[in-house]
Amino acid sequence: MDHFLYEALPMRVRFGDNSLEELPAELGALGASTALVLTTPQQADLGEQVNGLLGRAGAGVYPHAAMHVPVATVTAAREHAARVGADALICAGGGSTTGLGKAIALDSDLPIIAVPTTYAGSEMTPIWGMTEESVKRTGRNLRVLPRSVVYDPTLTVGLPVGISVTSGLNAVAHAVEALYAPDASPVLSLMAAEGVAKMLKALPRIAGDPADATGRSDALYAAWLCGAVLGATTMGLHHKLCHILGGTFDLPHAETHAIVLPYVMAFNLQSSPDALRAMEKATGSDSPATAVRKLERSLDVPPSLAAIGMPEDGIDEVVRQAVDAPYSNPRPVTESDLVGLLEAAFCGSEPE
CATH class of the missing domain: 1.20.1090.10 (Dehydroquinate synthase-like - alpha domain)
Structure with missing residues (x-):
């Protein structure tokens, strides 16, 4: 067998029907107390559901994630996270939402819990991307890797x-x-x-x-x-x-x-x-x-x-x-x- 190097990425994965209900435990495992929920406008209702599960730890929903992660959106979201005192981010949605969380984390060190509702896979990578003036930049940084991923198949049933x-x-x-x-x-x-x-x-x-x-x-x-x-x-x-x-x-x-x-x-x-x-x-x-x-x-x-x-x-x-x-x-x-x-x-x- 050829020589090779394998390095596991540091994250928790919780998988199973209705595992969304364990989200407060995942937030507690991070030692975080105030989480901002990120979604797209189309998934704002899911964001409200997630925020409700968090109780007093929920800092509200920011439903403005957009495809290809525009830099202007990242700047506005980062400022909002700071205003509400978030010490964690919960990305509820697909690759665009996870991408927004990663872009915020890149410069803020806020930990991410990802709740995927599509099959994009962005939640498993330390890869970030942002678009400005029709040019998309990408990179790798462990700071953007979600600390925890909650896979709940029931959340994907409504995906067209x-x-x-x-x-x-x-x-x-x-x-x-x-x-x-x-x-x-x-x-x-x-x-x-x-x-x-x-x-x-x-x-x-x-x-x-x-x-x-x-x-x-x-x-x-x-x-x-x-x-x-x-x-x-x-x-x-x-x-x-x-x-x-x-x-x-x-x-x-x-x-x-x-x-x-x-x-x-x-x-x-x-x-x-x-x-x-x-x-x-x-x-x-x-x-x-x-x-x-x-x-x-x-x-x-x-x-x-x-x-x-x-x-x-x-x-x-x-x-x-x-x-x-x-x-x-x-x-x-x-x-x-x-x-x-x-x-x-x-x-x-x-x-x-």
Whole structure:
């Protein structure tokens, strides 16, 4: 067996139906006394529910999290947290809400408890991102890693099927990149493969019956695994492109990841035999990229980047930013490679 380094990230995970009710105990375990609840405007009711569970420890709800974490939103939220005397943050929602909490924690050291309601996986990583003037910056810092994550599958039952599917495929993208990351390890590869297999089986169950308890639980478990391996490895071409696409054109985060996923898989897996074998087993196909693309079509994922609002003349700008910023990848990436990959994803042609 090759040499490798594995370092577990320091956090608590509480998983199970109705585990939200244990949130006060998680806050107590942090030694915190006043928590500000963060949500998006659409999940303000959930925020109020969470704040009510905290009793006197609840400092209210800040329902202004937004996609791609605009810097102006971060500044306003950080000032609000200081005004209410919060010594902890509770992020109740998806990746945008967790992202806002991380951005606040980056400069304030406020500990985070994440309560995920999607399958984005951001809660398991020390990766932060913020967008300013159509440019998204990302980085890694253990200060932003949630100290505790409360996974309650019942909170995901109301998640619309379309968002459930694209969110789950976003998680799959995390695991795929972890399989061929330069700092992968046998332990992380097992987690990644399990996460992909579980998610790809759970999503059709959810699409068939959004209230399927097993499907929801399996998808959230898979999201945990996929997020954890992303948090422990180096991001590559897939995440680089999606961050540029989202930050530059304000494209929906999960849909962008879902659309780009099979194209980057087709490009990279041929250069990583171990990752290819793992994905063949996880998808049950000798052409994993094609299998994922076929699944996406059956689950009504938007067919192309054009379908979610990317302008055709934006390809050159994405290529420029990708070439200018170095990133890890299992095979060299030329400007011509990027143009071909992005044109295919823009049009929705079959991955090759």
